[in-house]
Amino acid sequence: MVLSKAVSESDMSVHSTFASRYVRASLPRYRMPENSIPKEAAYQIINDELMLDGNPRLNLASFVTTWMEPECDKLIMAAINKNYVDMDEYPVTTELQNRCVNMIAHLFNAPLGESETAVGVGTVGSSEAIMLAGLAFKRRWQNKRKAEGKPFDKPNIVTGANVQVCWEKFARYFEVELREVKLRDGYYVMDPEKAVEMVDENTICVAAILGSTLNGEFEDVKLLNDLLEVKNRETGWETPIHVDAASGGFIAPFLYPELEWDFRLPWVKSINVSGHKYGLVYAGIGWCIWRNKEDLPEELIFHINYLGADQPTFTLNFSKGSSQVIAQYYQLIRHGFEGYRNIMENCHENAMVLKEGLEKTGRFNIVSKDEGVPLVAFSLKDRSRHDEFEISDMLRRFGWIVPAYTMPPDAQHVTVLRVVIREEFSRTLAERLVLDIEKVMYQLDALPSRLPPPPPPALLVKKKSELETQRSVTEAWKKFVLAKKTNGVC
Numbered sequence: 001m002v003l004s005k006a007v008s009e010s011d012m013s014v015h016s017t018f019a020s021r022y023v024r025a026s027l028p029r030y031r032m033p034e035n036s037i038p039k040e041a042a043y044q045i046i047n048d049e050l051m052l053d054g055n056p057r058l059n060l061a062s063f064v065t066t067w068m069e070p071e072c073d074k075l076i077m078a079a080i081n082k083n084y085v086d087m088d089e090y091p092v093t094t095e096l097q098n099r100c101v102n103m104i105a106h107l108f109n110a111p112l113g114e115s116e117t118a119v120g121v122g123t124v125g126s127s128e129a130i131m132l133a134g135l136a137f138k139r140r141w142q143n144k145r146k147a148e149g150k151p152f153d154k155p156n157i158v159t160g161a162n163v164q165v166c167w168e169k170f171a172r173y174f175e176v177e178l179r180e181v182k183l184r185d186g187y188y189v190m191d192p193e194k195a196v197e198m199v200d201e202n203t204i205c206v207a208a209i210l211g212s213t214l215n216g217e218f219e220d221v222k223l224l225n226d227l228l229e230v231k232n233r234e235t236g237w238e239t240p241i242h243v244d245a246a247s248g249g250f251i252a253p254f255l256y257p258e259l260e261w262d263f264r265l266p267w268v269k270s271i272n273v274s275g276h277k278y279g280l281v282y283a284g285i286g287w288c289i290w291r292n293k294e295d296l297p298e299e300l301i302f303h304i305n306y307l308g309a310d311q312p313t314f315t316l317n318f319s320k321g322s323s324q325v326i327a328q329y330y331q332l333i334r335h336g337f338e339g340y341r342n343i344m345e346n347c348h349e350n351a352m353v354l355k356e357g358l359e360k361t362g363r364f365n366i367v368s369k370d371e372g373v374p375l376v377a378f379s380l381k382d383r384s385r386h387d388e389f390e391i392s393d394m395l396r397r398f399g400w401i402v403p404a405y406t407m408p409p410d411a412q413h414v415t416v417l418r419v420v421i422r423e424e425f426s427r428t429l430a431e432r433l434v435l436d437i438e439k440v441m442y443q444l445d446a447l448p449s450r451l452p453p454p455p456p457p458a459l460l461v462k463k464k465s466e467l468e469t470q471r472s473v474t475e476a477w478k479k480f481v482l483a484k485k486t487n488g489v490c
């Protein structure tokens, strides 16, 4: 690689403009370079390239935490070299993860005695947590079917079409049929009645979402529980519920303590939550909590012996960092219930400020609910000249990252913009964003429409040349629409 060959010995002694010499040639992208470069140069080159990434704090596309207190940053840096899996060497870290599991299980109303240990595990995120929960359901269902002498080769799982991609991954990776309840106009979460209709003897669980990724709405877990109760009683099946509370698990207990969505409902057997979303920790931590020991089949647990004590583990990964576990413990004890409630109330209020500001423009329909994860999802009332993707593009010029995406079937004709409100998104920023959206709308009004005209109705077209024109317009339209895929939503 030319990179370091271009540097002569004499150049090395000049330090003032150190990195510029190393960037005269393109940076290595395919092969590791032959020679070393000074650490300062490596730092500057990489740091400079990273400047082109978006600003995480203005990334309104994501639920994932982008700010923590400096004291916690210190703890994170101090633990950056600790491998979580070395439980023998780092027993305190293991203990902190167990304390987090206990606290979160209590938060979700697990049926536990005051000093009883909860059943749960720290993971890399909700996706890993969901794989584990899904595996536990699958194994439990298989064991039951085997004991009954019935076939156990066609497991299925019932969800709404609004599920996060990790459920599709679970279904594909672990060979479980995914049965999705379709959405419809104006109703963007799983309909519990339709979900229970889809349940059969091969259903390993119904997955409900507390805080749909698409519009933040809470699904009606209580109704689902009650309907399943009836069906289970009638059929003798024991179809359980998993709640994907990736985003809502740290919202509902603080803002809607009366809402029954968790282990208060008897058919809820496991719950996942992302520590790195409203758990307020940087990316890399999630939790899976089971109701009881019986809900987590023993054969899935591996036992590691640490300091003479048995440490059960159930994860997909072996090695991983410890920092996130420590940071989660920090947040739980630093804020306490009171602190989390304050933060979540603040997020909710800021979401309402943004919502009201958007409503005042008269240009948008709001598709998120006031009760739910603090986010505002909205779509254009009039899409005849411009669409939500253009608004998303233009907001980038103001530094805002606001994704636009189409809804899943059968509401795929609906496009929404979504702004997630996190702890660090202040009232001032919310007001500023409304102003910038108004500016964008003003600029768009002054621009010619970028949308190709929709194809004319085929019946009215008679001449061959007209038919050809129609075909090419239709193709252009299709291409245009297809290019607008959902992206960057997590």
Ligand SMILES: *Cc1c(COP(=O)(O)O)cnc(C)c1O
Pocket: 063, 124, 125, 126, 127, 128, 164, 166, 209, 211, 212, 213, 244, 245, 246, 247, 274, 285, 286, 490
């Ligand atoms: C974010 C999210 C996930 C995936 O969680 P990760 O922690 O990013 O792995 C799953 N389900 C829902 C509802 C989510 O919002």
